[in-house]
Amino acid sequence: xxxxxxxxxxxxxxxxxxxxxxxxxxxxxxxxxxxxxxxxxxxxxxxxxxxxxxxxxxxxxxxxxxxxxxxxxxxxxxxxxxxxxxxxxxxxxxxxxxxxxxxxxxxxxxxxxxxxxxxxxxxxxxxxxxxxxxxxxxxxxxxxxxxxxxxxxxxxxxxxxxxxxxxxxxxxxxxxxxxxxxxxxxxxxxxxxxxxxxxxxxxxxxxxxxxxxxxxxxxxxxxxxxxxxxxxxxxxxxxxxxxxxxxxxxxxxxxxxxxxxxxxxxxxxxxxxxxxxxxxxxxxxxxxxxxxxxxxxxxxxxxxxxxxxxxxxxxxxxxxxxxxxxxxxxxxxxxxxxxxxxxxxxxxxxxxxxxxxxxxxxxxxxxxxxxxxxxxxxxxxxxxxxxxxxxxxxx
Ligand code: NAI
Ligand code: MG
Numbered sequence: 001x002x003x004x005x006x007x008x009x010x011x012x013x014x015x016x017x018x019x020x021x022x023x024x025x026x027x028x029x030x031x032x033x034x035x036x037x038x039x040x041x042x043x044x045x046x047x048x049x050x051x052x053x054x055x056x057x058x059x060x061x062x063x064x065x066x067x068x069x070x071x072x073x074x075x076x077x078x079x080x081x082x083x084x085x086x087x088x089x090x091x092x093x094x095x096x097x098x099x100x101x102x103x104x105x106x107x108x109x110x111x112x113x114x115x116x117x118x119x120x121x122x123x124x125x126x127x128x129x130x131x132x133x134x135x136x137x138x139x140x141x142x143x144x145x146x147x148x149x150x151x152x153x154x155x156x157x158x159x160x161x162x163x164x165x166x167x168x169x170x171x172x173x174x175x176x177x178x179x180x181x182x183x184x185x186x187x188x189x190x191x192x193x194x195x196x197x198x199x200x201x202x203x204x205x206x207x208x209x210x211x212x213x214x215x216x217x218x219x220x221x222x223x224x225x226x227x228x229x230x231x232x233x234x235x236x237x238x239x240x241x242x243x244x245x246x247x248x249x250x251x252x253x254x255x256x257x258x259x260x261x262x263x264x265x266x267x268x269x270x271x272x273x274x275x276x277x278x279x280x281x282x283x284x285x286x287x288x289x290x291x292x293x294x295x296x297x298x299x300x301x302x303x304x305x306x307x308x309x310x311x312x313x314x315x316x317x318x319x320x321x322x323x324x325x326x327x328x329x330x331x332x333x334x335x336x337x338x339x340x341x342x343x344x345x346x347x348x349x350x351x352x353x354x355x356x357x358x359x360x361x362x363x364x365x366x367x368x369x370x371x372x373x374x375x376x377x378x379x380x381x382x383x384x385x386x387x388x389x390x391x392x393x394x395x
Contacts, residue, residue, distance in 0.1 A: 014068025143277025
């Protein structure tokens with residue numbers, strides 16, 4: 001079957017790495033029609049909308065997108081850069097990636113963190129005998145992508161009905177009842193049963209499909225009783241009724257961040273709400289090489305968007321020879337292939353990356369621990385294109 005893929009290059013290095021991932025997909029024999037969609041800063045400046053309606057239509061029609069990265073700026077800076085004809089017309093900037101997640105309810109975020117042998121950025125630790133150990137990390141984080149502290153239900157100086165509702169809670173009255181209202185900032189942590197069940201089911205199904213022995217709920221139910229508590233309660237029910245052969249562990253986010261450098265190899269699938277999922281996935285990504293290696297899938301019931309975790313890194317966008325690591329974006333393309341059941345092509349690409357890293361001859365500047373600058377190429381770092389070429393050669 002021939003697929004149609006919407007390509008959303010976005011800004012800065014997003015444009016560069018997206019093109020590299022398409023080169024790899026083509027070489028791997030992935031048959032697709034590619035359609036470019038407009039997204040990002042350029043469209044904010046020209047049209048007052050970083051996610052134009054025509055792009056939303058493309059996504060709704062074709063369902064699958066590869067996304068580079070966008071540039072976001074604070075509200076006032078954004079307005080200052082608007083085209084003069086659009087100024088003072090009431091345009092306000094909002095992030096197109098957050099927009100896509102909300103519009104298409106991309107509520108399941110998958111962030112795999114698997115170390116490649118030979119990656120000089122891999123986490124190492126001192127073992128019991130004093131020898132240096134390099135544990136093989138293979139963790140997949142399932143992050144709820146639409147709720148929790150990211151739902152945008154928040155107030156500074158809350159209006160009457162909100163304030164009065166909070167005052168009905170004894171703990172609020174006791175601890176904050178004397179605080180002047182204009183000194184209050186409130187952000188709400190909202191979990192729903194449906195979305196929580198969906199992220200948990202996705203996590204367990206992934207563990208079952210790929211042979212992970214445990215699913216760890218990483219929250220804080222002893223303190224955040226209602227929301228974290230709901231997730232843990234539902235996880236226990238789902239495990240008991242549907243996945244009895246997969247172990248259910250639960251960790252607190254704070255302890256998990258400590259343990260992830262102690263025994264990262266012990267974890268398999270980890271599932272968390274939006275905020276803690278964001279934190280724990282960056283934590284694990286750091287163990288496997290950081291932003292040059294971390295990718296994610298954003299899955300809704302209809303639409304799926306695949307992206308590297310990194311942003312547009314504007315300072316590296318204008319280099320005559322691009323230096324950034326394309327692997328995160330290529331990993332995002334592999335997640336897309338998994339999603340489209342093109343798993344053989346995904347594993348061929350991952351194998352090619354594995355070989356290039358194991359050989360250690362071609363390394364981008366981040367893998368050599370250089371500070372990014374145009375002269376890293378002269379110092380022996382591979383360019384973006386050279387890294388992609390090396391992967392393609394292995395294919
Ligand atoms: P960033 O991820 O763009 O870059 C941070 C640093 O990480 C870079 O300076 C570079 O040293 C390194 N880096 C990033 N990608 C790399 C790669 N592929 N290979 C090697 N090194 C890499 O984050 P930053 O600088 O905080 O944000 C820049 C812009 O990107 C902002 O406007 C921000 O809002 C946006 N952003 C967009 C995201 C998205 O599109 N999903 C995610 C994060 C930031
Ligand atoms: Mg993050």
